[in-house]
Amino acid sequence: MATRYNESSIRVLKGLEPVKQRPGMYTRTENPLHVVQEVIDNAADEALAGFGKHLQVTLQADGSVTVEDDGRGIPVGLHPEENAPVVELVFTRLHAGGKFDKQGGGAYSFSGGLHGVGVSVTNALSSRLEVTVWRDGAAHRLVFAHGDVVEPLARTSDGRKKSGTRVRCWPDAKYFDSGAIPLGELARLLRSKAVLLPGVRVTLKVEKTGETQSWLYEQGLRGYLTEALAGAELLIPLFEGEQYAAADNESFADGEGAQWVVAWSEDGNVVRESYVNLIPTSAGGTHEAGLRDGLFNAVKSFVELHGLSPKGVKLLPEDVFARASFVLSAKVLDPQFQGQIKERLNSRDAVRLVGGFSKSALELWLNSHVEYGKKLAELVIRQAQSRVKATQKVEKRKSSGVAVLPGKLTDCESSDTARTEVFLVEGDSAGGSAKMGRDKEFQAILPLRGKVLNAWEVERDRLFANNEIHDIAVAIGVDPHGPRDEPDLSGLRYGRICILSDADVDGSHIQVLLLTLFYRHFPRLVEAGHVYVARPPLFRVDVPAQGKRPPRKLYCLDQGELVAVEDKLRKEGVREGSWSISRFKGLGEMSPEQLWETTMNPDTRRLLPVAYGELGADETTRMFDMLMGKGEAAQRRSWLEEKGDLAEVDI
Numbered sequence: 001m002a003t004r005y006n007e008s009s010i011r012v013l014k015g016l017e018p019v020k021q022r023p024g025m026y027t028r029t030e031n032p033l034h035v036v037q038e039v040i041d042n043a044a045d046e047a048l049a050g051f052g053k054h055l056q057v058t059l060q061a062d063g064s065v066t067v068e069d070d071g072r073g074i075p076v077g078l079h080p081e082e083n084a085p086v087v088e089l090v091f092t093r094l095h096a097g098g099k100f101d102k103q104g105g106g107a108y109s110f111s112g113g114l115h116g117v118g119v120s121v122t123n124a125l126s127s128r129l130e131v132t133v134w135r136d137g138a139a140h141r142l143v144f145a146h147g148d149v150v151e152p153l154a155r156t157s158d159g160r161k162k163s164g165t166r167v168r169c170w171p172d173a174k175y176f177d178s179g180a181i182p183l184g185e186l187a188r189l190l191r192s193k194a195v196l197l198p199g200v201r202v203t204l205k206v207e208k209t210g211e212t213q214s215w216l217y218e219q220g221l222r223g224y225l226t227e228a229l230a231g232a233e234l235l236i237p238l239f240e241g242e243q244y245a246a247a248d249n250e251s252f253a254d255g256e257g258a259q260w261v262v263a264w265s266e267d268g269n270v271v272r273e274s275y276v277n278l279i280p281t282s283a284g285g286t287h288e289a290g291l292r293d294g295l296f297n298a299v300k301s302f303v304e305l306h307g308l309s310p311k312g313v314k315l316l317p318e319d320v321f322a323r324a325s326f327v328l329s330a331k332v333l334d335p336q337f338q339g340q341i342k343e344r345l346n347s348r349d350a351v352r353l354v355g356g357f358s359k360s361a362l363e364l365w366l367n368s369h370v371e372y373g374k375k376l377a378e379l380v381i382r383q384a385q386s387r388v389k390a391t392q393k394v395e396k397r398k399s400s401g402v403a404v405l406p407g408k409l410t411d412c413e414s415s416d417t418a419r420t421e422v423f424l425v426e427g428d429s430a431g432g433s434a435k436m437g438r439d440k441e442f443q444a445i446l447p448l449r450g451k452v453l454n455a456w457e458v459e460r461d462r463l464f465a466n467n468e469i470h471d472i473a474v475a476i477g478v479d480p481h482g483p484r485d486e487p488d489l490s491g492l493r494y495g496r497i498c499i500l501s502d503a504d505v506d507g508s509h510i511q512v513l514l515l516t517l518f519y520r521h522f523p524r525l526v527e528a529g530h531v532y533v534a535r536p537p538l539f540r541v542d543v544p545a546q547g548k549r550p551p552r553k554l555y556c557l558d559q560g561e562l563v564a565v566e567d568k569l570r571k572e573g574v575r576e577g578s579w580s581i582s583r584f585k586g587l588g589e590m591s592p593e594q595l596w597e598t599t600m601n602p603d604t605r606r607l608l609p610v611a612y613g614e615l616g617a618d619e620t621t622r623m624f625d626m627l628m629g630k631g632e633a634a635q636r637r638s639w640l641e642e643k644g645d646l647a648e649v650d651i
């Protein structure tokens with residue numbers, strides 16, 4: 001059927017219809033919090049303008065929300081051009097409000113409202129909305145249903161002793177994914193209003209539970225950031241300041257500027273919150289960029305003035321900002337936001353506004369507190385050095401987009417990971433024996449030269465600088481990863497990764513180094529049971545022929561097994577001293593046949609699976625820290641002195 005397209009196909013949406021048709025263009029639709037926030041912002045704008053000392057929000061038991069302030073009250077008279085009550089226009093016209101007149105004498109010099117669509121959106125997306133205004137000695141009431149007036153504006157009583165506005169709305173659940181208002185987010189929003197309006201009390205009441213929360217911050221931003229950091233150890237005292245443009249400022253309007261509190265800490269959480277005319281800007285924006293540039297330029301000037309920058313280290317803004325916590329409250333005369341939900345400030349001038357004021361203030365503060373300035377400079381330089389080090393990644397060597405297998409890897413024929421296994425063999429000579437003794441169908445050999453790097457404190461991005469670790473990663477087909485990562489194991493080339501080293505002390509050391517590598521940088525392979533330790537024998541016992549019994553070769557893993565074998569031979573009646581004992585100096589001394597028989601033959605070998613023990617992840621990590629940490633020599637000594645008597649010494 002043909003689709004008709006003519007003049008009647010064009011529909012003109014009027015009044016609040018655009019909001020109802022496309023609510024996502026005007027507000028968040030996850031829940032009704034943002035439509036309630038529009039009403040809260042209006043009440044906060046009254047306090048910001050210097051009117052009103054109390055803002056109260058009540059979550060009613062029937063699902064409605066009431067917002068009440070003690071400001072001037074929305075005008076109730078007729079608009080001179082529209083011939084309708086102003087309060088009605090505010091709630092029914094998308095671009096009607098008191099936030100457009102920015103010149104002297106305007107109702108709001110600074111406000112979060114910009115487009116004049118805020119509370120009209122609240123009205124459009126509410127099944128019912130009631131407005132009560134106390135103004136000019138009288139009380140007035142106006143009621144809407146689904147955005148339409150159902151009870152025209154009427155004077156209800158004498159309001160001589162009161163001024164302000166109360167809005168009660170019932171958000172319509174059909175416009176939202178969830179009809180419930182997240183209490184935690186609402187509480188944080190209200191607390192931020194109290195922080196940014198020192199001396200103004202903000203109250204939240206929950207009718208169902210009878211719970212009441214109230215915030216009144218006398219210290220403003222400073223108290224808020226101190227509380228948010230929860231007693232974290234600060235590198236230097238809080239840096240706080242505020243500056244606003246004077247009437248004679250050539251670049252900015254009278255009163256534009258910012259207030260800020262900044263803290264630097266070496267560890268712990270980083271708290272960052274910013275506001276424009278009391279509106280939370282969770283996605284940041286140009287005012288945060290201005291603070292970032294201002295702090296950077298001030299610190300950079302201080303470092304250069306005092307000659308603190310090491311050779312070859314170039315400071316960047318992120319080095320200063322990496323460990324900075326801040327609360328920023330900017331005042332912008334005509335703010336330009338990204339979308340109606342105002343998560344991000346786009347006003348370009350805000351970069352110069354905040355950046356210029358914060359730079360001059362921090363420069364003055366640093367040069368007045370040189371010791372603190374040097375502490376901050378040291379932190380920033382360390383961040384820069386860490387950043388440079390992190391960018392010096394050593395990538396896997398690749399050709400034509402495919403990782404090239406190490407040349408010394410002797411691969412197997414099968415690609416079935418249920419069968420395949422790779423032996424990480426100590427030394428080229430042992431690797432030679434292993435290559436000749438293996439079953440080439442499913443066994444691969446990767447010889448390692450010398451002792452592998454202790455990778456416990458090596459950053460993941462620097463691992464491939466070590467040839468041996470690079471070859472291991474490429475051979476097994478899995479990249480290094482952390483314990484919380486979800487690595488791609490689809491490229492795993494071998495179902496069993498077997499560590500094969502000598503049975504002596506050096507061999508044990510190599511085992512520890514490789515196990516450290518896998519525990520630290522390939523933990524998912526350990527968890528999945530892919531890592532094993534092959535256990536070659538340390539001793540060989542040659543037993544002569546006895547009666548009809550031919551000569552035998554018996555292999556023992558360690559001294560304990562050697563004693564047990566000798567006891568067994570005596571019980572069998574073998575003459576004492578007739579057998580000879582040989583100690584292997586290394587795998588290289590074994591013939592390919594011996595290595596196959598003792599260590600590589602699946603039927604006769606002893607392969608020890610590597611798994612996490614009973615200590616748990618935290619205790620295991622602490623043990624590795626003590627054993628493998630470069631700065632833990634004293635702790636290792638104490639541990640050896642305490643546990644030394646547990647070692648069995650072969651003399």
